[in-house]
Amino acid sequence: MEMGVWWIAVVSPLLLWCCEGSSAHQLSVDPPQDLQIVDPGLLGHLYMQWKPPLSLEASHQCPVTYKLKYRNAGDTDWKVIFTKKLKYGDNFDLNRPVEAKVQTLLEGPCANGSEVQSEWTHASFQLPLQGALESRIQDFRCVYYNWEHLRCTWQPGRQAPPGARYELYYWYAGLGDLAQCADYIWTRGKTTGCQLLNLRQAEYLDINICVNGSAEPAQLQPSYFILQIKNLVKPPPPERLALSMSASKEIHVQWSSPEGGTPAECLEYEVQLQGSDGHADAAWSSASTQLETAFVFSQANGTRLSCVRVRGRTNIFCADQGFWSDWTQECFYVPREDGKQLFILVAVVLSFFSVILVIVFAVHRKKRALAAKKLQPPTGC
Numbered sequence: 001m002e003m004g005v006w007w008i009a010v011v012s013p014l015l016l017w018c019c020e021g022s023s024a025h026q027l028s029v030d031p032p033q034d035l036q037i038v039d040p041g042l043l044g045h046l047y048m049q050w051k052p053p054l055s056l057e058a059s060h061q062c063p064v065t066y067k068l069k070y071r072n073a074g075d076t077d078w079k080v081i082f083t084k085k086l087k088y089g090d091n092f093d094l095n096r097p098v099e100a101k102v103q104t105l106l107e108g109p110c111a112n113g114s115e116v117q118s119e120w121t122h123a124s125f126q127l128p129l130q131g132a133l134e135s136r137i138q139d140f141r142c143v144y145y146n147w148e149h150l151r152c153t154w155q156p157g158r159q160a161p162p163g164a165r166y167e168l169y170y171w172y173a174g175l176g177d178l179a180q181c182a183d184y185i186w187t188r189g190k191t192t193g194c195q196l197l198n199l200r201q202a203e204y205l206d207i208n209i210c211v212n213g214s215a216e217p218a219q220l221q222p223s224y225f226i227l228q229i230k231n232l233v234k235p236p237p238p239e240r241l242a243l244s245m246s247a248s249k250e251i252h253v254q255w256s257s258p259e260g261g262t263p264a265e266c267l268e269y270e271v272q273l274q275g276s277d278g279h280a281d282a283a284w285s286s287a288s289t290q291l292e293t294a295f296v297f298s299q300a301n302g303t304r305l306s307c308v309r310v311r312g313r314t315n316i317f318c319a320d321q322g323f324w325s326d327w328t329q330e331c332f333y334v335p336r337e338d339g340k341q342l343f344i345l346v347a348v349v350l351s352f353f354s355v356i357l358v359i360v361f362a363v364h365r366k367k368r369a370l371a372a373k374k375l376q377p378p379t380g381c
């Protein structure tokens with residue numbers, strides 16, 4: 001109680017002092033009018049548009065800026081845009097409602113040297129719901145193979161009616177109108193995926209996708225996706241993997257980036273080594289993740305069979321994420337001891353030659369015996 005009284009006694013004169021100047025001649029500005037969220041049917045690309053505030057319509061001396069905030073319902077952060085225009089477009093997830101708000105900002109001489117903000121004008125948008133929830137596709141997955149073709153797959157909805165037929169539509173900036181998939185993947189008479197080619201110009205853009213469909217007379221609930229295909233790349237495995245061992249028993253590994261559409265400078269590699277004494281299931285040890293296409297393992301450590309495998313993935317200079325390629329693998333036998341090895345080699349070569357000698361000798365003797373037989377005169381009958 002006493003504390004409260006003290007606080008008011010000390011702080012309220014300060015508050016009065018600090019705010020007296022501005023509150024006396026409070027500048028104000030009206031909010032923008034008629035904010036609308038417009039859906040031009042591009043599967044998630046929406047426009048937000050508004051009209052200037054009433055009080056400013058007549059006068060043009062004051063430069064006005066609009067502060068626009070928007071998000072999908074459920075997102076914690078707003079996207080914030082400052083613009084002098086009356087329209088702004090962006091991509092939204094149409095599975096969820098969209099909300100936006102805009103206010104007028106007045107700066108500079110018109111605002112008496114400070115910044116004046118209006119109240120917010122709000123708007124929201126949601127596609128009309130259609131179809132039963134359980135009719136939506138499930139497990140939608142896309143992989144962009146070798147920077148060349150996008151393959152998306154899905155499973156039919158849990159309670160999709162028997163005659164359900166799903167269709168995929170897509171759009172990206174630069175594609176005039178939306179397009180339907182031209183190359184569906186079929187499983188047991190149903191579309192369960194789509195392959196898209198020629199997306200080079202969309203590699204660094206958003207691609208908006210909708211998978212909807214119908215099962216006459218019912219409609220299936222559409223699903224919407226926004227893809228950044230540069231983050232969905234699966235490159236082919238590295239090529240020309242070569243292993244060699246130096247005199248000091250270092251294992252030198254070398255490979256090259258895969259041919260095809262993958263930009264070589266966009267790859268990073270993981271190199272693994274498996275050393276085993278005859279066990280095929282020995283563990284792989286991860287040795288390195290790197291940008292270079294060569295690596296040296298310090299020592300073969302006396303294991304007999306060593307295998308090296310390498311795989312590639314898009315690196316952070318080209319994308320935020322990506323899928324690993326399949327592995328490329330090579331194995332080789334590590335000589336146990338050089339002296340012993342040479343001894344075995346010499347022994348093998350020597351025994352090989354002695355076998356040949358024995359055969360040659362035997363053949364030769366047989367020939368001579370036959371020749372001798374032929375020379376004998378016939379003994380009658």
Ligand SMILES: *[C@@H]1O[C@H](CO)[C@@H](O)[C@H](O)[C@H]1NC(C)=O
Pocket residue numbers: 021025026027112
């Ligand atoms: C502008 O600011 C000055 C000093 O801060 C003040 O005297 C004047 O009344 C203000 N004018 C308006 C229109 O607020």
Ligand SMILES: *[C@@H]1O[C@H](CO)[C@@H](O)[C@H](O)[C@H]1NC(C)=O
Pocket residue numbers: 041167169178210212213214219
């Ligand atoms: C699916 O969406 C596309 C694009 O919006 C539309 O043209 C088509 O009529 C829709 N199909 C169904 C069955 O709703």
Ligand SMILES: *[C@@H]1O[C@H](CO)[C@@H](O)[C@H](O)[C@H]1NC(C)=O
Pocket residue numbers: 273275297298299300301
């Ligand atoms: C050999 O052993 C050393 C130490 O035990 C280890 O650091 C090294 O990675 C091993 N090299 C290979 C090729 O397994």
